[in-house]
Amino acid sequence: xxxxxDIDNLSKRFGSIQAVNNLSIKVEQGSIYGILGPNGSGKTTxxxxxxxxxxxxxxxxxxxxxAITRSTKQRVGALLxxxxxxxxxxxRKNMEIVAAIKGVDNANINSVLQLVGLxxxxxxxFKGFSLGMKQRLAIxxxxxxxxxxxxxDEPTNGLDPEGIxxxxxxxxKIASEGKTIILxxxxxxxxxxxxxxxxxxxxxxxxxxxxxxxxxxxxDQIIISAPDTARVLEVLRQLPFVExxxxxxxxxxxxxxxxxxxxxxxxxxxxxxxxxxxLTVRRKSLEAQFxxxxxxxx
Amino acid sequence: MNLLRIELHKILPYRTxxxxxxxxxxxxxxFLYASSQVSVNGQQLGESMYRLPAFWQRLAYxxxxxxxxxxxxxIVLITDxxxxxxxxxxxxxxxxxxxxVMAKIYVILALAATGTLFLLLLGLYFGLLxxxxxxxxxxxxxIDALFYYFVQSVGYMTLAMLxxxxxxKSGLAIVGFIAYTIIVEPLIHFxxxxxxxxxxxxxVMGSLTPMPLxxxxxxxxxxxxxxxxxxxxxxxxxxxxLFWLLSYYVLKLRDL
Numbered sequence: 001x002x003x004x005x006d007i008d009n010l011s012k013r014f015g016s017i018q019a020v021n022n023l024s025i026k027v028e029q030g031s032i033y034g035i036l037g038p039n040g041s042g043k044t045t046x047x048x049x050x051x052x053x054x055x056x057x058x059x060x061x062x063x064x065x066x067a068i069t070r071s072t073k074q075r076v077g078a079l080l081x082x083x084x085x086x087x088x089x090x091x092r093k094n095m096e097i098v099a100a101i102k103g104v105d106n107a108n109i110n111s112v113l114q115l116v117g118l119x120x121x122x123x124x125x126f127k128g129f130s131l132g133m134k135q136r137l138a139i140x141x142x143x144x145x146x147x148x149x150x151x152x153d154e155p156t157n158g159l160d161p162e163g164i165x166x167x168x169x170x171x172x173k174i175a176s177e178g179k180t181i182i183l184x185x186x187x188x189x190x191x192x193x194x195x196x197x198x199x200x201x202x203x204x205x206x207x208x209x210x211x212x213x214x215x216x217x218x219x220d221q222i223i224i225s226a227p228d229t230a231r232v233l234e235v236l237r238q239l240p241f242v243e244x245x246x247x248x249x250x251x252x253x254x255x256x257x258x259x260x261x262x263x264x265x266x267x268x269x270x271x272x273x274x275x276x277x278x279l280t281v282r283r284k285s286l287e288a289q290f291x292x293x294x295x296x297x298x
Numbered sequence: 299m300n301l302l303r304i305e306l307h308k309i310l311p312y313r314t315x316x317x318x319x320x321x322x323x324x325x326x327x328x329f330l331y332a333s334s335q336v337s338v339n340g341q342q343l344g345e346s347m348y349r350l351p352a353f354w355q356r357l358a359y360x361x362x363x364x365x366x367x368x369x370x371x372x373i374v375l376i377t378d379x380x381x382x383x384x385x386x387x388x389x390x391x392x393x394x395x396x397x398x399v400m401a402k403i404y405v406i407l408a409l410a411a412t413g414t415l416f417l418l419l420l421g422l423y424f425g426l427l428x429x430x431x432x433x434x435x436x437x438x439x440x441i442d443a444l445f446y447y448f449v450q451s452v453g454y455m456t457l458a459m460l461x462x463x464x465x466x467k468s469g470l471a472i473v474g475f476i477a478y479t480i481i482v483e484p485l486i487h488f489x490x491x492x493x494x495x496x497x498x499x500x501x502v503m504g505s506l507t508p509m510p511l512x513x514x515x516x517x518x519x520x521x522x523x524x525x526x527x528x529x530x531x532x533x534x535x536x537x538x539x540l541f542w543l544l545s546y547y548v549l550k551l552r553d554l
Contacts, residue, residue, distance in 0.1 A: 051390045053554040073392040084387035086308060093311065100304045101391045141391075 001028040003065070004149055004180045005050060010059035012045050012204075019045040021204040022059070027182055027197075032175050034195035034212070035184040036290075042204035043184035044081055047153050051078050063149075074102060077142030078151035083134040087127035091118055091137055094126055095144065102145040112140040116170065132163035139170065149180045156190060168194055188290050192216050200293050208293045216289055222262050225251045225278040226269070235272045239265075251278070301401040302408070309375070309405065318371045322364050323416060329360060330424060348428035350421070351439030355510055357421050358447040361413070362507040365451055366476070368409050369458035373471045376402060376462035386554040395549040402459050403542060410451040414444055443507070446527045450506040453534040454479075456541040457499065463545045492523040499537050505530040 005027040012020040020042040027033045035043045048054035050061050052068050063072040085094040095109045113119045116136040121129070129137065135155060142150055152171070156164040171194055175181050185191050191198055191212065198215050200207040208215050226232045232252055236245050241264060245254035256265070262281050269276055309315050333347060347356060379385045385398055393401075421444070422437075429436065458475050465471035479500055487495040495501055505525045525533070 048553070053386045053389050055551075055553055070392050070394065073390070078390050080386070080390060082383060084383040086382055086384060088313070089308070089311060093307065097304055097307050098391060100300060100307065101388055101393060103300075103392070 001030070003027070004029050005061065005063055005182065006065070007046070007050065007061045008059055010046065010049055010061060011057045012042075012049060012054060013057045019204050020049070023201075023204070023206055025199050025206065025209060027180065029180055030178060031197045032171070032181045032183060032195045034191035034198040035182065035201060036186070036188065036191045036198050037201035038186055041186075041201040043186075043201055044153055045204075046201070047078070047080055047151060047182070047184055051076075051080055051151065053080070074145060075147055076149045076151060077145065077147035078153075079135075079138040079142050079155060080151070080153045083138035085126040085134075085137065085141075088125060090123050090125050091129070092122040094137070095122075095141060098141045098144055104145045108144055108146070112143045115143065116140040117166075131158045132160070132166075135159060135163070135167065136170075139167070143174070147179070149182065150174060151182045153184045154186070155183070156185075156187070164190075188216070200290070202294050215293070220255070221282045222254050222256065222265060223251055223278065223280040223282060224254070224265065224269075224276050226274050226276050228274070231272075232269070232274060235269060235274065239268055301397060302404040305401050305405050305408075312375075314374060315371065318367055318374075319412065322367050322413065326361060326364060326416075327420065330357075330420065334424075334428075348424045350425040350429045350431070350437050351435075351441070352510070353425050353429075354421055354440045354443040355508070357417055358443040358507040359510055361417055361447055362450060362504075364413075365454040366479075368413060368451060369454050369475060370472055371409065372402070372406060372455045372458045373462040373475060374468055375405065376459060377466060377468035377471055380466045381468070389554055396546060398549060399459075399463075399542065399546045402545075403456070406452055406455040406459065409455065410448050413451055414448045417444055417447060442527075446506040446531055449531045449534050450503050453499070453503045453506075453538055456538045456545075460541045460545050460548070463548045496523055496525055497533065502530050502533045502537065506534060 003026050005025075007023055007025050010020060010023045011018070023042070023046060035046065037043050045054060049056045050063070050068075052073070061068075063076065066072055086097070089097075091113065092109060095113070096106055099106050099109060109122075110119065113122055116139055118133060118136055118140060121133065126134065126137070135158075139152070139155065142152075155171070156167050159167065168190070171181060171183070183191070183195060195212050197210065198212050199209040200215065224232065229247060229250060229252065233245070233247060236242050236252070236254065241257045241260040243255045243257050245252055247253075254265070262279055266276060266279055347353070388398065389395065425437065426432065457479075458471075461471045461475040461478070462468075465474055483498060483500040487498065487501060490498075496505070502525060506527050508524065508527065
């Protein structure tokens with residue numbers, strides 16, 4: 001796979017605060033890459049550095065294998081922290097300025113405004129927009145020159161549930177066109193629903209990185225009980241798809257390998273002549289997993 | 299030139315710009331009109347004051363007091379971009395930091411040209427109304443005063459630009475600019491011998507539009523050492539380059 005963004009040992013220090021500490025990640029083409037972390041974990045600082053507005057203290061990065069220049073910037077559309085526009089200008093006028101900076105034709109403005117559902121409001125001044133509309137205008141502006149990469153920093157911040165759902169749909173729609181998306185968020189749920197890859201940041205340090213399925217969807221836990229616990233344990237020991245199990249008084253907690261479910265356990269027990277009195281699947285909450293990732297490395 | 303086009307997109311619909319330009323135009327016109335009504339020894343000053351070509355120098359001198367308005371406008375335009383975070387967005391979207399400063403230099407040149415053009419119209423209107431000698435040499439004889447006014451105006455606004463990029467907040471930047479130009483530098487002049495302080499930025503720029511009748515004053519009091527407008531123009535260009543460079547480094551060395 002082609003590496004779109006390669007961050008190598010990037011660090012940023014603000015006075016006594018180490019905002020980002022030796023961060024190295026690679027974003028591959030076509031992925032939806034989530035940067036996940038609590039507020040103040042260095043997500044915006046990291047994006048600010050790769051977008052040329054914050055000077056790194058040390059380290060380096062490349063876009064498409066090159067140092068950042070006007071031509072690499074034209075292949076990236078970005079929304080950093082807040083939608084930034086002239087409040088006294090209309091949506092269209094603001095977009096004309098962006099079009100002039102990006103060197104694209106004004107004809108593109110209609111289609112992106114349509115994409116984010118603002119074509120009816122193009123003559124409203126930016127200050128008259130609701131937060132959700134401002135956010136959508138910023139996404140429209142990032143998409144104006146049809147970039148290969150879209151960088152979004154907390155795109156659903158401050159939106160109501162409907163607005164959040166709309167933005168997420170929009171992101172998935174854009175991703176389905178084959179664009180690479182880099183998304184910073186403090187919402188686990190958002191990253192899990194939208195992203196293919198994730199980097200977990202805490203205190204400016206990379207805690208975990210990889211495909212969302214391996215980092216965030218840890219295995220569900222199955223809880224079983226039967227009148228004869230000793231016999232159950234004996235059977236479990238022989239089942240190849242049981243990853244681990246742990247007796248807990250009359251209950252047994254177990255986790256399975258990928259592609260196996262509680263039905264397989266039930267069947268195996270039944271075949272061994274054991275009737276389960278209880279079979280429960282407990283989904284591990286994302287928050288619990290997240291806290292685990294963060295705690296693990298303290 | 300694309301940069302100028304982008305700036306015009308921002309400025310033309312901005313009411314503050316028009317209000318400040320209108321203030322400049324109205325105040326300057328009123329000032330000129332009112333001075334013509336002053337009578338000295340039963341004779342209206344108007345007639346002699348407007349006589350070309352000497353009127354160009356008087357006009358440039360009077361207009362030089364309004365440089366403060368243009369400087370405040372430049373500070374507002376730049377600090378706005380910090381407040382709206384649009385400088386940051388423009389760098390993300392593709393401009394370099396050098397482009398950001400260059401764009402404001404274009405704005406400054408456009409404002410100075412607007413002011414100078416307005417002075418030209420005012421000068422021709424009042425001048426032709428009151429001058430008896432209407433030969434070309436009389437009308438355009440000392441028109442170089444307008445050129446010096448243009449250079450001065452650019453100089454003031456470039457310094458204002460530096461304050462705006464450095465301080466970022468409009469109120470503080472305006473206070474800082476006024477404090478430097480009106481209080482700090484004059485205090486320094488006070489401490490320094492004239493041979494030295496005549497090279498300081500405010501004094502150099504001031505020498506571009508010398509006070510009319512300065513020669514008369516010099517006969518009464520000790521003549522003060524001032525630079526010729528031509529030398530002052532050259533030094534002002536050096537200061538403009540310096541303020542420009544410093545503005546660039548302020549942007550380059552800081553996070554946006």
